[in-house]
Amino acid sequence: MSFNKVKEFIEEGDVIILYLGHNNMHSLEIKAKIPNKNGEMVDNVFQTKYGALKVFSLVGHKYGTKKKLSRGWAYVLQPTPELWTLTVPHRTQIIYSPDISLILHLMDLVPGSIVIETGTGSGSLSHALIRVIRPHGHLFTFDFHEQRVNIAQAEFEKHGLSKFVSSSCKDVCIEGFGKELETKADAIFLDLPHPWLAIDYAVSTLKKSGGKLCSFSPCIEQVQRTCAKLISKGFIELNTYECLQREVHVQYKNLPILNLECLQYENVDKDMAQESENEKQEVKLLTAMHARSLPGHTGFITIATLPPFHVRKMEINLKSKD
Amino acid sequence: MCENEDDIITVGKYVIIKKQNFKKIYKVATNGILTLGRDTVQMHEIIGKTFWTTFEMIPVKKGKRTYFLKEVLETESLNDLLSELPSGNDNRTIVDDGTSQKLSKEEILRLQESGKTGKEIVGSLIENNKSFLDRTEYSQEKYLKKKEQKYLRYITIWKPNISLLHDVYFQLDHNKIGNLRMDSLSQLLSYSDVQSDGLYILYDSGSHGMPAAAMLNRIGANTEGHLINLHPGNVPQLALVNAMNFPREQLDRLINVNIYSFLRLYYQGESAVLDKISKKVHNNCINKIKENESKNDDESLVNNEISQIEETDMKEGNLNNINESNDKVEHSTNGSLKRKRDESDTHEAVKVTVVKKPKWLMETQYAVELVKGSKARGLVIVAKEHPLNIVTALLPFLGFSRPFAIYHAHREPLQETYMMLKQKQNVINLRLLSNFLRSYQVLPDRTHPDILTSDTGGYLLSGYLVQ
Numbered sequence: 001m002s003f004n005k006v007k008e009f010i011e012e013g014d015v016i017i018l019y020l021g022h023n024n025m026h027s028l029e030i031k032a033k034i035p036n037k038n039g040e041m042v043d044n045v046f047q048t049k050y051g052a053l054k055v056f057s058l059v060g061h062k063y064g065t066k067k068k069l070s071r072g073w074a075y076v077l078q079p080t081p082e083l084w085t086l087t088v089p090h091r092t093q094i095i096y097s098p099d100i101s102l103i104l105h106l107m108d109l110v111p112g113s114i115v116i117e118t119g120t121g122s123g124s125l126s127h128a129l130i131r132v133i134r135p136h137g138h139l140f141t142f143d144f145h146e147q148r149v150n151i152a153q154a155e156f157e158k159h160g161l162s163k164f165v166s167s168s169c170k171d172v173c174i175e176g177f178g179k180e181l182e183t184k185a186d187a188i189f190l191d192l193p194h195p196w197l198a199i200d201y202a203v204s205t206l207k208k209s210g211g212k213l214c215s216f217s218p219c220i221e222q223v224q225r226t227c228a229k230l231i232s233k234g235f236i237e238l239n240t241y242e243c244l245q246r247e248v249h250v251q252y253k254n255l256p257i258l259n260l261e262c263l264q265y266e267n268v269d270k271d272m273a274q275e276s277e278n279e280k281q282e283v284k285l286l287t288a289m290h291a292r293s294l295p296g297h298t299g300f301i302t303i304a305t306l307p308p309f310h311v312r313k314m315e316i317n318l319k320s321k322d
Numbered sequence: 323m324c325e326n327e328d329d330i331i332t333v334g335k336y337v338i339i340k341k342q343n344f345k346k347i348y349k350v351a352t353n354g355i356l357t358l359g360r361d362t363v364q365m366h367e368i369i370g371k372t373f374w375t376t377f378e379m380i381p382v383k384k385g386k387r388t389y390f391l392k393e394v395l396e397t398e399s400l401n402d403l404l405s406e407l408p409s410g411n412d413n414r415t416i417v418d419d420g421t422s423q424k425l426s427k428e429e430i431l432r433l434q435e436s437g438k439t440g441k442e443i444v445g446s447l448i449e450n451n452k453s454f455l456d457r458t459e460y461s462q463e464k465y466l467k468k469k470e471q472k473y474l475r476y477i478t479i480w481k482p483n484i485s486l487l488h489d490v491y492f493q494l495d496h497n498k499i500g501n502l503r504m505d506s507l508s509q510l511l512s513y514s515d516v517q518s519d520g521l522y523i524l525y526d527s528g529s530h531g532m533p534a535a536a537m538l539n540r541i542g543a544n545t546e547g548h549l550i551n552l553h554p555g556n557v558p559q560l561a562l563v564n565a566m567n568f569p570r571e572q573l574d575r576l577i578n579v580n581i582y583s584f585l586r587l588y589y590q591g592e593s594a595v596l597d598k599i600s601k602k603v604h605n606n607c608i609n610k611i612k613e614n615e616s617k618n619d620d621e622s623l624v625n626n627e628i629s630q631i632e633e634t635d636m637k638e639g640n641l642n643n644i645n646e647s648n649d650k651v652e653h654s655t656n657g658s659l660k661r662k663r664d665e666s667d668t669h670e671a672v673k674v675t676v677v678k679k680p681k682w683l684m685e686t687q688y689a690v691e692l693v694k695g696s697k698a699r700g701l702v703i704v705a706k707e708h709p710l711n712i713v714t715a716l717l718p719f720l721g722f723s724r725p726f727a728i729y730h731a732h733r734e735p736l737q738e739t740y741m742m743l744k745q746k747q748n749v750i751n752l753r754l755l756s757n758f759l760r761s762y763q764v765l766p767d768r769t770h771p772d773i774l775t776s777d778t779g780g781y782l783l784s785g786y787l788v789q
């Protein structure tokens with residue numbers, strides 16, 4: 001129950017983020033016992049490079065404070081969708097925060113929005129979607145992989161979010177989003193291998209007053225087919241983006257200064273070049289450097305607008321006249 | 323069709339005017355006039371219509387560039403001109419000697435003023451263009467797109483939302499919103515964890531209210547969240563907050579406060595703030611700056627506070643309204659808060675007899691009450707100044723385990739802030755970020771990144787506060 005409200009102290013059943021370092025974070029559930037490989041219940045102990053952590057001993061501990069370990073310490077944080085994305089157990093490829101942020105912005109989501117997502121995958125995007133549409137809105141998320149649906153659902157429950165989300169197992173490219181959702185959605189998000197196959201259903205599922213469709217695809221061919229389909233169905237204002245986030249590493253560096261000017265003059269006493277070799281001059285500088293490698297490609301984000309019903313018809317009329 | 327009141331264009335609402343690829347923000351007025359380049363448009367026709375309605379601009383008089391609007395159900399498109407022509411060639415015979423258009427500038431202007439439709443004009447342009455038939459099909463299409471932009475006179479009215487408003491400002495003048503590109507803006511919202519409940523603090527030194535509008539939008543209507551918008555100037559920049567047509571109830575949970583007044587009131591109490599003002603008013607604003615306070619700080623503060631007083635005096639009628647609505651919010655969120663404030667009101671009324679309690683002071687008090695009542699759930703700083711002192715001053719109001727995000731157009735100030743924060747050891751997961759964003763032209767067999775891309779996304783510094 002740790003996603004839906006700010007908490008001061010850790011309680012049994014919470015999901016927490018154990019922060020050991022920049023790229024060393026883990027999500028843990030605060031339970032006394034967990035099943036081992038053989039299905040027997042054993043003490044919930046988490047091994048870190050700073051020593052073992054008896055997870056249940058965190059009950060009563062304050063969020064945002066240090067926890068002593070035998071060879072160091074860790075911080076305990078309350079999860080946010082961003083921290084969850086960094087620690088979620090991967091069942092599939094997931095979408096990361098830079099793309100997620102842009103997707104939420106482009107879909108114009110607000111508290112109260114009704115949004116559809118497919119496929120659920122590992123639920124990385126789902127958590128960010130739920131954050132935006134709470135408390136009056138709702139997320140309907142679909143995946144045709146039953147186990148993924150069940151795991152995601154269990155996570156939503158543990159995180160205190162089940163009120164805001166319904167997940168179901170469905171092949172949306174064949175069955176669509178269901179009769180109950182017709183003309184109900186403000187926005188539809190597709191992360192599918194064949195997004196264009198879901199677009200006919202999307203048209204009847206978006207509200208009569210119109211809405212947004214956003215599709216995330218790693219390959220440009222998928223984007224092309226999706227855009228062609230979107231245009232043929234009366235979507236307008238199509239845009240496709242790619243966003244890469246780069247981390248800048250900040251460091252103090254000592255830079256040696258060479259004394260080369262002295263070489264222009266004859267030197268009476270001794271070789272100045274030799275001397276500067278001995279007593280090197282240095283300057284301390286705050287420097288910034290990009291990472292040696294970065295994810296150079298994640299996916300293309302396509303956004304499109306479906307106009308309200310009465311305007312949509314007008315455009316179809318024009319088409320048929322041609 | 324739409325029966326929802328929100329979908330009707332009414333006087334006082336902000337709307338977005340779209341003419342081909344051009345967008346503009348417009349506030350609906352009874353006899354409003356809109357200028358679009360050299361054209362003047364009488365706008366009253368849009369009142370009472372629904373959003374998404376399209377209008378044709380019709381000249382009031384032949385030869386004049388003043389137009390009235392007429393609702394249309396169908397728009398003409400230049401694309402059918404293409405289908406009437408033999409399809410394109412390749413361009414081996416085109417020589418650009420500037421003579422391909424046989425019509426002179428004057429002749430084109432005369433065509434325009436004769437009241438011919440855009441389609442007719444472009445038709446004549448094509449007829450008189452020697453090389454049009456020699457162009458590739460693709461280049462013919464491009465030609466028509468350009469002419470469409472110039473000669474077709476349709477406008478469509480859209481309802482503002484954050485992505486549209488951002489787009490309008492970023493295209494027109496991205497400096498006005500501090501070069502805050504949409505990817506940076508969207509990440510500020512994520513990394514500050516802003517959502518429907520909780521208290522959020524924003525410092526913004528002037529982006530026409532872009533971050534405040536975007537955060538208040540995420541806080542939502544009929545929710546519990548509050549946003550304290552701290553600014554360094556006389557009045558907060560709220561252009562984009564206004565353009566969102568937020569309901570009163572939601573706007574009341576945006577508390578705009580001068581950062582100096584806020585911190586002084588929080589640390590020194592009301593008398594310090596009031597003393598400061600009355601002293602300065604008597605000194606007639608000519609001020610000897612005390613050594614222990616930085617010059618800028620003091621000067622701008624005094625000017626602010628005085629001009630705020632004048633402003634309130636002028637709008638005394640408004641004051642009551644605002645008080646009322648403020649009280650309403652407090653009722654719904656925290657009954658005891660209101661009582662406390664009523665007591666202090668009467669108490670102060672006795673003490674302060676000369677200076678009537680101005681609106682800005684009420685707002686500042688409200689902000690201070692909010693931060694005393696709860697720690698902030700997220701902190702955002704969008705600064706033109708050096709962010710270090712700002713974040714140092716505001717971190718104490720943030721809850722432990724809670725995130726903050728700082729935006730700056732330049733990397734160096736964030737670099738220094740990064741180092742200083744790192745050394746203090748009360749923040750973790752500090753990350754200095756910059757983004758690369760590009761958009762694509764997607765067409766059958768002609769997909770490629772757009773030729774022009776914005777390379778000024780600015781920098782973000784994000785992290786979590788710990789104890």
Ligand SMILES: C[S@@+](CC[C@H](N)C(=O)[O-])C[C@H]1O[C@@H](n2cnc3c(N)ncnc32)[C@H](O)[C@@H]1O
Pocket residue numbers: 092093094095118119120121122123124125126142143144145148170171172173174191192193
């Ligand atoms: C890349 S994953 C989505 C990851 C998710 N966006 C996240 O951030 O965690 C794609 C998912 O789509 C599901 N999927 C593929 N085709 C589908 C279909 N036709 N109907 C429903 N789900 C489908 C797959 O089972 C897979 O879990």
